[in-house]
Amino acid sequence: MKVVIEESDALYRHGMEQLLKKIFASQGNETVEIEKLTPTNLLSADIIVKRYDAGIKYICQPLIRKRKAYSLIIGVYExxxxxxxxGLPLCISNIVFINRRESVVKAKDIIMQGWEECHSRPRSYNHLMCVSCKHRTLTSQQVLVAAHFYRGYSPQKTAEILNINYKTVGAHKRMIMTKFDLETDYDLLNFINILLKNNYASERFKNILNSRLEHL
Incomplete structure (x- = not known):
């Protein structure tokens, strides 16, 4: 069995590794191979343990679509x-979520139930499903507002640069926060950072945002 993990907290990662080994060794699997998650090994993994910071569960993640049909995604959140x-995109509709503070007993139950379900009902995918997918995106205007916020501009300065009312800037920011279930400015900054770092955004999003970041 191949497990890939995306986790920066060494202690939590170690605990998750030991839990997964204990669960699946008891089910007759002789070895559980664990690696750090990469775009390459994700495609062949049986279990994918991935951080889901605020807002990330709503966006399209193309690599996730290409994973094995019977693979299980374990989303870790705070x-x-x-x-x-x-509101999950179709490609992760069979994900199981575990709170970082979850007890070992409950985490074990969630993982075992998820594993059984993904094998009894393997994920099917074709490109036409993307048309009806629930994943969320930013409008062009929201991308511009997010870019200025990312660079530390005030609503007033952003309004001046974009030639719009500062109340409109605030409205766009609130819509972004609501759309991606972000509660604080830190959540929004972290969300943008993850989009930029992992290429999770659409090409249109990246072109607009990167252009603004480079030329502001």
């Missing part, structure tokens, strides 16, 4: 998000 399973 905070109190009662609606964590709502």
């Amino acid at each position: 905070g109190n998000r009662d609606d964590i399973n709502s």
Whole structure:
């Protein structure tokens, strides 16, 4: 069995590794091979353990679509998000989420149930499914506002540069926060950082955002 993990906290990663080895060794799997998640090994993994910071669950992640049909995604998140399973893109509709503060017993139950379900109902995918997918994107105007926010511009300065009312800037920012379930400015900055770092955004998003970041 091949497991890939995306986790910067060494202690949490070690705990997750030991838990997965314990679960699947007891089910007759002789070896559990664990690696750091990369774009390459994700495609052949049986289990994918991935961080889902605020907002990330709503966006399109093309590599996830190409994973094995029977693979299980374990999404690790922080905070109190009662609606964590709502509004998911089709490519991760069978994901299981584990709160970082979850007890070992409950985490084990969630993983085992998810593993059984993904094998009894393997994921099917074709490109036409993307047309009806629920993943969320930013409008061109929202990208511009996000870019200026990322660079530290105030709403007033952003409004001056974009030649719009500063209240409109605030409205766009609120719409971004609502659309991606972001509660704080830190959440928004972290969300943008992840988009830029991991190429999760659409080409249109990247072209507009990167252009603004380079030339402001």
